[in-house]
Amino acid sequence: MIESFNAVKQSLPYLLQGGWITIVIVTGAMIMGFFMGLCMAVGQVYGPSVLKRVIGVYIWFFQGIPTLVLLFLFYFGLFNYIGFNINALAAVTVVLGMTTAAYQANIFKGAILLLPRGQFKAASTMGMSDFQAITGVILPQILRLSIPAWSNEFSIVLKDSALAFVLGVPEIMARAKFIASRTYQYLPLYIIAGLIYFVLTWAGVMGLAKLAKTVRIPGYANKGI
Amino acid sequence: MGDPILSVENIKKSFNGVPILKGVDLCLNKGEIKILIGPSGAGKSTLLQCMNCLVPPDSGKFRLEERTVDITNKRELYVYRQQVGMIFQDFNLFDHLTALDNLTIALRKVKKMGKKEATARALAELSRVGLEEKTHLYPAQLSGGQKQRVAIARALTMDPKVLLLDEPTSALDPEVMGEVIDVIRNLAKRGMTMIMATHQINLIRTLADEILFMESGAVVEQGQPKVLLVPGTRSQGFCDKLDILTGKIK
Numbered sequence: 066m067i068e069s070f071n072a073v074k075q076s077l078p079y080l081l082q083g084g085w086i087t088i089v090i091v092t093g094a095m096i097m098g099f100f101m102g103l104c105m106a107v108g109q110v111y112g113p114s115v116l117k118r119v120i121g122v123y124i125w126f127f128q129g130i131p132t133l134v135l136l137f138l139f140y141f142g143l144f145n146y147i148g149f150n151i152n153a154l155a156a157v158t159v160v161l162g163m164t165t166a167a168y169q170a171n172i173f174k175g176a177i178l179l180l181p182r183g184q185f186k187a188a189s190t191m192g193m194s195d196f197q198a199i200t201g202v203i204l205p206q207i208l209r210l211s212i213p214a215w216s217n218e219f220s221i222v223l224k225d226s227a228l229a230f231v232l233g234v235p236e237i238m239a240r241a242k243f244i245a246s247r248t249y250q251y252l253p254l255y256i257i258a259g260l261i262y263f264v265l266t267w268a269g270v271m272g273l274a275k276l277a278k279t280v281r282i283p284g285y286a287n288k289g290i
Numbered sequence: 291m292g293d294p295i296l297s298v299e300n301i302k303k304s305f306n307g308v309p310i311l312k313g314v315d316l317c318l319n320k321g322e323i324k325i326l327i328g329p330s331g332a333g334k335s336t337l338l339q340c341m342n343c344l345v346p347p348d349s350g351k352f353r354l355e356e357r358t359v360d361i362t363n364k365r366e367l368y369v370y371r372q373q374v375g376m377i378f379q380d381f382n383l384f385d386h387l388t389a390l391d392n393l394t395i396a397l398r399k400v401k402k403m404g405k406k407e408a409t410a411r412a413l414a415e416l417s418r419v420g421l422e423e424k425t426h427l428y429p430a431q432l433s434g435g436q437k438q439r440v441a442i443a444r445a446l447t448m449d450p451k452v453l454l455l456d457e458p459t460s461a462l463d464p465e466v467m468g469e470v471i472d473v474i475r476n477l478a479k480r481g482m483t484m485i486m487a488t489h490q491i492n493l494i495r496t497l498a499d500e501i502l503f504m505e506s507g508a509v510v511e512q513g514q515p516k517v518l519l520v521p522g523t524r525s526q527g528f529c530d531k532l533d534i535l536t537g538k539i540k
């Protein structure tokens with residue numbers, strides 16, 4: 066008992082440092098997924114049919130293959146093959162980013178299709194260009210609508226980031242495993258690792274709920290925001 | 291008669307191979323008010339939305355103040371649309387913006403006005419429709435009649451030469467219809483050129499310079515109310531039915 070306690074106490078700073086690496090991976094992946102996903106959603110709704118098809122294949126690809134397989138495929142396969150030398154941390158971030166981009170594209174696309182078509186029409190009748198209508202009228206509304214689903218996606222990516230340990234990235238999971246294998250304190254260390262993930266998820270989800278509340282449109286509450 | 295502002299020629303539109311507009315010609319003179327009537331599904335909304343290419347017509351020629359408009363040229367289309375305002379049955383206010391910002395957004399983005407200038411212009415238009423008190427409310431906080439008045443004010447900020455109105459009062463409760471009708475009458479008084487689809491019998495009788503009766507994608511009768519609204523015409527038969535609906539004739 067004392068032994069477990071000491072092991073955990075000694076390793077806690079080391080584990081928490083892994084938390085920072087997890088934060089870097091998840092933040093990077095979510096931001097990358099946000100911009101790619103948004104562009105893909107807009108392309109799928111408003112773009113020419115060739116573009117729609119290309120994006121459709123992309124989404125199908127990243128949704129259809131397990132993240133672990135994608136990690137190996139890109140890190141040991143594709144990135145190597147094309148001579149794209151990046152470290153494991155960057156590789157995990159990029160692969161998770163490309164994967165969440167596919168899911169986020171669906172989130173944003175769903176929100177765009179949910180908006181009444183009259184919003185775009187009204188912008189057009191004022192002489193706004195398609196670009197102005199999308200950036201000035203469509204996106205501000207669908208981004209608000211998307212926060213709950215986006216928050217959900219965030220918690221999934223956060224948990225998926227634990228896969229980084231298979232590439233040797235020293236994030237929470239990899240560190241817990243490393244210490245556990247030396248001290249044999251498997252249970253307490255994995256509990257701590259789980260708790261760190263839990264706290265990170267909770268903080269992110271709470272922050273996003275707060276954001277949703279801040280940007281809420283007055284009087285609009287019963288329409289799903 | 292008069293000088294033509296907007297004319298469209300031979301507008302055709304099919305949806306999935308079904309012809310909905312079968313070659314409509316139309317010419318609006320300065321200050322003229324044309325009213326579109328006809329049974330549901332006649333193609334009134336489609337025609338109005340083809341007139342500013344919200345629904346791109348399969349064929350058709352557009353002339354605005356003697357200039358041919360090339361609607362396939364995006365830039366030209368955007369400029370054309372600024373000059374042809376549109377009012378929808380269901381308002382289509384931008385839900386994420388206050389009444390004021392519903393007006394300023396296009397002034398700033400399209401007309402490239404500064405914030406101060408745009409706000410001043412927007413406030414002027416809002417007070418003209420009697421909404422100076424509501425400028426900071428969001429669409430979800432406004433009544434239907436107030437929303438439609440904001441929508442009209444918004445269209446007017448672009449200084450349109452023509453206004454297309456698609457059943458502007460149909461989605462409104464009878465109690466608030468009057469406030470929107472008053473705004474439309476005011477527009478008429480100020481000489482705004484308009485084409486309006488409506489089943490509002492008062493508007494038809496009192497505002498129309500010309501009535502167009504549409505059926506199955508074509509204008510089948512057209513003329514001044516006093517010529518058209520006589521026993522025996524399709525238009526009179528249609529208006530009689532509207533009268534029965536509104537309880538004027540038993």
Ligand SMILES: Nc1ncnc2c1ncn2[C@@H]1O[C@H](COP(=O)(O)OP(=O)(O)OP(=O)(O)O)[C@@H](O)[C@H]1O
Nearest residue numbers: 305306310328329330331332333334335336337457
């Ligand atoms: N986007 C579309 N796709 C397929 N059919 C359409 C589309 N828009 C309109 N239509 C069809 O075109 C016809 C004319 O519709 P439109 O809305 O122009 O009629 P309307 O005269 O405005 O009728 P109402 O008085 O009910 O408003 C209808 O049969 C409708 O089903």
Ligand SMILES: [Mg+2]
Nearest residue numbers: 334335336457
């Ligand atoms: Mg209609």
